Amino acid sequence: MLCIYKRKLCKGFIFFKEIIVNIFPAIDLKDNKCVRLTKGKDNTTIVFNEDPVSQAKHFEQMGCKRLHLVDLDSAFGRRDINSRTVKKIRKAISIPIQLGGGIRNEDDVKFFFDINIDYLIIGSFSATEPDRVVNLSKNYPDKIYVSVDILGDRVMIKGWEQETTLNAGDVYKKYNESNIRGYVLTDIENDGMLSGLNIKLISKNIKLTEKKLIVGGGLSNYGDIINLLAINSKNLEGVISGKSYYVGKINLKKAQELINKNA
Numbered sequence: 001m002l003c004i005y006k007r008k009l010c011k012g013f014i015f016f017k018e019i020i021v022n023i024f025p026a027i028d029l030k031d032n033k034c035v036r037l038t039k040g041k042d043n044t045t046i047v048f049n050e051d052p053v054s055q056a057k058h059f060e061q062m063g064c065k066r067l068h069l070v071d072l073d074s075a076f077g078r079r080d081i082n083s084r085t086v087k088k089i090r091k092a093i094s095i096p097i098q099l100g101g102g103i104r105n106e107d108d109v110k111f112f113f114d115i116n117i118d119y120l121i122i123g124s125f126s127a128t129e130p131d132r133v134v135n136l137s138k139n140y141p142d143k144i145y146v147s148v149d150i151l152g153d154r155v156m157i158k159g160w161e162q163e164t165t166l167n168a169g170d171v172y173k174k175y176n177e178s179n180i181r182g183y184v185l186t187d188i189e190n191d192g193m194l195s196g197l198n199i200k201l202i203s204k205n206i207k208l209t210e211k212k213l214i215v216g217g218g219l220s221n222y223g224d225i226i227n228l229l230a231i232n233s234k235n236l237e238g239v240i241s242g243k244s245y246y247v248g249k250i251n252l253k254k255a256q257e258l259i260n261k262n263a
Contacts, residue, residue, distance in 0.1 A: 022238030023255050024068040025059045027052050029082040036243045038192040040160040048246045056089045066096045068240050074102025075159040121184050123147035124157035127164050130174045137179035144180045151188040172208045182212030190218030192243050197224045206233045216240035229262050
């Protein structure tokens with residue numbers, strides 16, 4: 001987590017505005033390997049590391065402050081394939097982990113918090129059973145993110161394979177007054193495409209909530225980071241770096257330095 005204090009002079013007084021921005025490196029698990037998909041499609045798998053535990057350790061050694069971990073098999077309905085690997089990653093690193101993928105009921109939530117996962121990202125369950133997720137947020141305040149996975153103007157669920165009748169605004173209206181920590185906004189059309197962040201989409205969504213917002217889908221270069229920081233929102237918590245890191249487009253340390261300089 002990067003805390004940057006901006007100084008502003010106003011009528012002889014100096015005020016400091018705290019801006020907190022994160023680069024979240026991603027590990028997407030499939031068959032216990034570290035992979036990346038294109039637009040979230042199951043048949044577009046590229047394996048980047050067959051040892052995701054070592055990859056997680058590498059991110060911690062690089063100075064990353066939190067890991068973004070996704071269980072793709074669970075998201076597609078293939079349960080328990082990666083459970084042992086998730087536990088191994090948790091034991092191998094000390095930095096916080098935010099985990100998503102296939103969390104479909106209260107038992108799943110309890111399981112992951114019981115093995116000391118720090119934050120959970122809930123997608124399908126939050127769209128189909130919002131009242132139950134709101135209740136969960138009372139039991140686990142500031143520990144749950146709700147996924148806002150957008151394709152066109154609709155929220156997608158079940159591994160991004162099923163369209164709902166919801167738009168992003170519907171999700172915010174339901175959860176803005178709850179005890180969730182925030183939202184993870186993903187632009188599915190750009191995910192894994194290295195085509196650039198959809199700044200217009202991010203700007204539109206960040207105005208709909210005062211809760212924390214993490215964004216993903218399309219990060220391609222350092223210009224994207226500059227454009228993201230230009231939104232200048234106090235509730236922008238961070239951006240996910242997946243394929244952009246694995247193919248060498250983004251150096252995480254350099255990205256953090258860029259944020260320090262420009263936030």
